[in-house]
Amino acid sequence: MTATRLTDEDYAALGAFREALRNFLSFSEAGALELGLTSQHHQALLAIRVHTGPEPMTVGRLAASLQIKSHSAVGLVSRLQERGLVTRSTSDEDRRRAILTITPKAEALLETISRNNLAKLQGSAEVFARLLDTVQSLEARGAWKGD
Numbered sequence: 001m002t003a004t005r006l007t008d009e010d011y012a013a014l015g016a017f018r019e020a021l022r023n024f025l026s027f028s029e030a031g032a033l034e035l036g037l038t039s040q041h042h043q044a045l046l047a048i049r050v051h052t053g054p055e056p057m058t059v060g061r062l063a064a065s066l067q068i069k070s071h072s073a074v075g076l077v078s079r080l081q082e083r084g085l086v087t088r089s090t091s092d093e094d095r096r097r098a099i100l101t102i103t104p105k106a107e108a109l110l111e112t113i114s115r116n117n118l119a120k121l122q123g124s125a126e127v128f129a130r131l132l133d134t135v136q137s138l139e140a141r142g143a144w145k146g147d
Contacts, residue, residue, distance in 0.1 A: 004143040013134035020124040027120050031113050040066070042113055044076055045085060045106050057100045058091070085109070 032042040047065040051057040063073035077100060080086040085106035091097035102110065121128075138144070 004138065004141045006138075010134050010138065013130045016127045017131040020127040024117070024120055024124065028113070028117050031116050035109050035112060037109060037113075040076060041080060041085070042110075044073075044080060045102055045110050046114075048086065048100050048102050049107070049110055056091075058097050059088075059100065060097070062100060080106075 028042070029039045032039055037045075043066055044062060047062055048057050051061065051065075055061075059073050059077055060070055062077065063070045066073065066076075068076070077086055077088060077098070081088055085103055087101050087103060088098045089101075091099050
């Protein structure tokens, strides 16, 4: 079976999405920096804040979420803890595991950054809708068969 060829419109939708994504990431990083956070600090706080599941967020889970090495996550958490943005407590079930929570100070910073980021994303909604339409069109044309 021959793969479905991409059209100029498919490429245009993907290109517009990549540009919107880069613009958003740049905007988000600048917004975090304005509040004294690095991009990695912001990503870590967001990952801790949104974590759901039967077990609480740990350093190991944070490392996996951010796709970084465990020792890097330990250092990141230490820096966040020094700034009063994260608390680290020992797990009752396994004393070797550190449970992470964000502080009210971090919650306020995250709220500001997130509101600004969501407003920025609103401006890109048309680009995202176009990409979704493209993906659905490709699926209907059988683009994923034989992959």
